[in-house]
Amino acid sequence: MSDGAVNQPRILIAATPTPNGDLHVGHLAGPYLVGDIYARYLRATGAPVTWTTITDDSQTYVVASAARKGTTPARLAADSTAAIERTLRGVAIELTSSSEQLLPPVDARCREAVTEFVTALHAAGRLRERTVRLPYAEHSGLHLYDGLLTGGCPACGAGSNGGACEDCGTPNNYDELRDPRCTLDPQEPVSVREERILVLPMEEYRAELEAYFAEVTPRWRPHPKQLIEQLLSRPLPDVPVTVPGRWGVPAPFPETPGQIVYPWVEAMAASMYATWWANGQDPALPYDHYWRAEQGAELVLLHGFDNTYHWGLLDLVLLLAHGDRYIRPSVNVVNEFYELEHAKFSTSRGHLIRGTELIEEGVPRDVLRFYLALTLPEQARTNFTRAELALLTDRQLIAPWRELGDALDAALAGHDGAPLPVSPAAQGRVAALAADLRGCFEPSGFSVARAAARLAEHLAELREQAAAGTGPGDLLAGARALLAWSAPILVDTAEAARAAGIDLALDAGPVPDKITPFRLPGLPSNPLAATSAEAPVEAPVETSVESPVEEKDGRS
Numbered sequence: 297m298s299d300g301a302v303n304q305p306r307i308l309i310a311a312t313p314t315p316n317g318d319l320h321v322g323h324l325a326g327p328y329l330v331g332d333i334y335a336r337y338l339r340a341t342g343a344p345v346t347w348t349t350i351t352d353d354s355q356t357y358v359v360a361s362a363a364r365k366g367t368t369p370a371r372l373a374a375d376s377t378a379a380i381e382r383t384l385r386g387v388a389i390e391l392t393s394s395s396e397q398l399l400p401p402v403d404a405r406c407r408e409a410v411t412e413f414v415t416a417l418h419a420a421g422r423l424r425e426r427t428v429r430l431p432y433a434e435h436s437g438l439h440l441y442d443g444l445l446t447g448g449c450p451a452c453g454a455g456s457n458g459g460a461c462e463d464c465g466t467p468n469n470y471d472e473l474r475d476p477r478c479t480l481d482p483q484e485p486v487s488v489r490e491e492r493i494l495v496l497p498m499e500e501y502r503a504e505l506e507a508y509f510a511e512v513t514p515r516w517r518p519h520p521k522q523l524i525e526q527l528l529s530r531p532l533p534d535v536p537v538t539v540p541g542r543w544g545v546p547a548p549f550p551e552t553p554g555q556i557v558y559p560w561v562e563a564m565a566a567s568m569y570a571t572w573w574a575n576g577q578d579p580a581l582p583y584d585h586y587w588r589a590e591q592g593a594e595l596v597l598l599h600g601f602d603n604t605y606h607w608g609l610l611d612l613v614l615l616l617a618h619g620d621r622y623i624r625p626s627v628n629v630v631n632e633f634y635e636l637e638h639a640k641f642s643t644s645r646g647h648l649i650r651g652t653e654l655i656e657e658g659v660p661r662d663v664l665r666f667y668l669a670l671t672l673p674e675q676a677r678t679n680f681t682r683a684e685l686a687l688l689t690d691r692q693l694i695a696p697w698r699e700l701g702d703a704l705d706a707a708l709a710g711h712d713g714a715p716l717p718v719s720p721a722a723q724g725r726v727a728a729l730a731a732d733l734r735g736c737f738e739p740s741g742f743s744v745a746r747a748a749a750r751l752a753e754h755l756a757e758l759r760e761q762a763a764a765g766t767g768p769g770d771l772l773a774g775a776r777a778l779l780a781w782s783a784p785i786l787v788d789t790a791e792a793a794r795a796a797g798i799d800l801a802l803d804a805g806p807v808p809d810k811i812t813p814f815r816l817p818g819l820p821s822n823p824l825a826a827t828s829a830e831a832p833v834e835a836p837v838e839t840s841v842e843s844p845v846e847e848k849d850g851r852s
């Protein structure tokens with residue numbers, strides 16, 4: 297992150313959304329909004345940015361949800377991808393794209409990328425044959441892993457799917473879950489079958505992993521950093537590269553006929569393909585062009601804590617196994633869970649709010665983005681409530697913004713439009729704001745929540761200055777800085793400002809001592825604010841002990 301020169305290309309990848317349903321507000325308040333705000337910030341500084349993700353259609357969560365909903369995995373993936381795309385657009389998540397679509401299609405070229413990626417590992421002698429014990433559903437004839445498998449986490453005992461525990465983040469493979477059951481039918485008898493698969497032994501990369509983490513973990517947040525340290529303190533697992541299965545990319549190896557590529561192994565190849573797709577799909581370039589080490593791009597991965605093992609460790613080992621061919625993440629930006637009315641978002645219990653639902657109710661998307669930015673779970677779980685959305689945004693954004701706009705209008709009434717002087721004190725305040733906001737986008741302290749809070753403080757100060765009769769030049773300088781630095785969050789307001797000719801570039805030059813007058817673009821009001829005073833706060837859904845057969849939300 298911003299360590300490099302302004303011209304260094306940046307690649308930001310959000311954890312690949314699983315197309316087994318739409319994205320809810322809990323997903324949005326994680327990698328999607330954070331990556332979008334960061335990408336918009338970098339673009340405003342003039343840095344070349346690719347900001348993308350891609351649906352992970354091969355995940356068993358798609359198979360499990362499709363069976364539950366009585367549809368086919370392909371149908372569910374297509375419908376969910378369309379819904380996810382609508383939601384991303386609804387809250388103005390502006391992925392890099394050279395087409396009408398935001399999300400790269402999971403097509404033949406994408407599957408070829410996965411095949412090429414694992415074939416290169418096989419050809420380089422990186423894979424090993426192993427006999428493993430896989431849970432097996434006797435009646436349906438399914439090998440059980442990831443979203444098809446449920447049981448008790450071997451580390452913390454919580455109900456968990458296969459792969460990694462959503463609660464403690466610890467990985468589990470094969471027959472490691474306690475009391476393994478089939479998600480599709482928890483009553484179905486489950487046996488264990490020995491299967492010959494190909495794996496990538498993570499332990500063989502220990503020295504490289506330790507050197508890498510010694511360099512990057514100072515930039516990691518404490519909780520995921522602690523998990524990585526724990527994982528490195530014990531023998532590292534083998535990464536399955538192939539598994540018996542029917543839904544996924546066929547494994548192209550003679551040793552494993554009829555198997556597929558383990559779905560989690562697709563993520564890096566698919567992300568490389570997504571980067572190529574976002575940048576114009578040049579058929580003359582290989583799918584992994586932008587990730588080659590010689591391109592010198594800086595890579596940032598954004599994901600939830602529950603994906604720390606997969607996106608922090610497994611994917612890294614997949615990159616390391618290719619030798620020096622690829623860039624490595626300069627940091628993983630890891631979020632915690634966002635809760636709804638103090639309970640986990642849950643698709644299966646219907647305890648969720650979709651982002652588009654709030655937009656359809658008339659919540660302006662700038663207001664929603666601001667509230668999510670202020671409250672998103674960076675270091676600990678945080679909570680979403682409609683009442684707080686209304687109250688907080690009215691108090692910290694909408695009301696002071698309106699008052700500042702009114703004060704500026706009054707101060708500029710009858711003014712001829714000539715540039716106004718900006719005092720050294722006001723120049724100093726704008727420079728201090730810029731320094732603080734830049735700090736929020738530095739790797740050592742990356743924080744969208746702190747950026748949003750700092751902007752709210754700046755707005756409150758400007759309103760007080762306006763009330764105290766500060767000169768219009770000083771108010772305008774503060775308002776221009778407010779508009780420019782809030783532009784990555786308040787995207788529609790920024791668009792209105794640009795249309796009115798206000799310069800929102802975030803260059804690092806000195807603050808000018810004159811400013812041309814402008815009107816502060818208005819913020820739309822939030823219809824929730826009008827009703828929140830009378831509306832009863834929704835009763836929180838009971839946080840009962842989660843059944844181990846609870847449908848996992850899918851990951852993000």
Ligand SMILES: [Zn+2]
Binds near residue numbers: 451456462466
């Ligand atoms: Zn656990």
